[in-house]
Amino acid sequence: MMQQPVTRGYSASQIALHWLIVVMVLFQLIFGESMSHSVRAARRGTALDPSDATLATLHIWVGFAILAAVAIRLVLRLRFGAPPLPPSSALLGTLARLTHIAFYVLLVAVPVTGILAYWFIPSLGDVHELGKPAFIVLIALHAAAALWHQLWLRDGLLLRMLKPGS
Template identity: 60%
Template sequence: MKSGSIAGYSAPQIALHWLIAALVLFQLVFGESMSVALDAAGEGEAVSASDASLASAHYWIGIAILVLVGLRLALRLTAGAPAPQPSGTPIFDRLAHAVHWLFYALLVAMPVTGLLAYYVSPEIGEVHEIGKPVFILLIAVHVAGALYHQFLLKDGTLRRMLVPSR
């Protein structure tokens, strides 16, 4: 990983961060409609219009996330990222680093297991569903960390994910 090689995140990196975050939140909030629609179809029951459209949105937004994260990782690996802001507590710094890379792993694993559940075997859906609480936990830790940096340490960490430096 190239870290510390640049002064801050670029506009495309920032745009991708917030776009992907918004799409992931949509997936987490409305993902159940995919389960409901597939269960109903499996039982030969009618699927409500709202579940059908939310399931279709789940499919396409999930694929969009996979494409966007591919782009984001390519930028991350070629252009790099600014050096992490030390928090003064080494275990927090290690936690932040781990959460960032677990996010990238999950952002690839969720669409892949989703596609496998859809096309290959419904049992993989159980693995896909475990991703939901894992994602929520990581987001909670990540947001707490961002707010801690911004408002207690006042080191401008949130700002650098809002204002491009290049």
């Protein structure tokens, strides 16, 4: 097994990619329904509203961008590692690791199933759409945990994604 480097905090690149991915995922969650409208219109042979057509095209390109950003982020994670978790119970540490693994799985699986559904295997569209509620649950858990660390525990965990090396 490869030993990860020990680091005090995330690098500026890791932080920038984190927030870029956050913005892109939120865009997908908010405007992703346009892709569903596009697919339904294509099946019915009806015209698509121009704004839905634009948003559907953006949905595809943002999905590719997410996949690329996640690949870069994984490379940086392997190169620079991640700071250790603050002291806590074994259960909380395990939940934190599982949540991050789930994020990475979704950040790869959802764009890949979207690509496959759009161009090759339309039935994967249903699997792709399951990503939305999964992302919403994980984002809520992740944000709640970050706020709990910042406001209740006051252990500075949130600073790791705001200031390099913190």
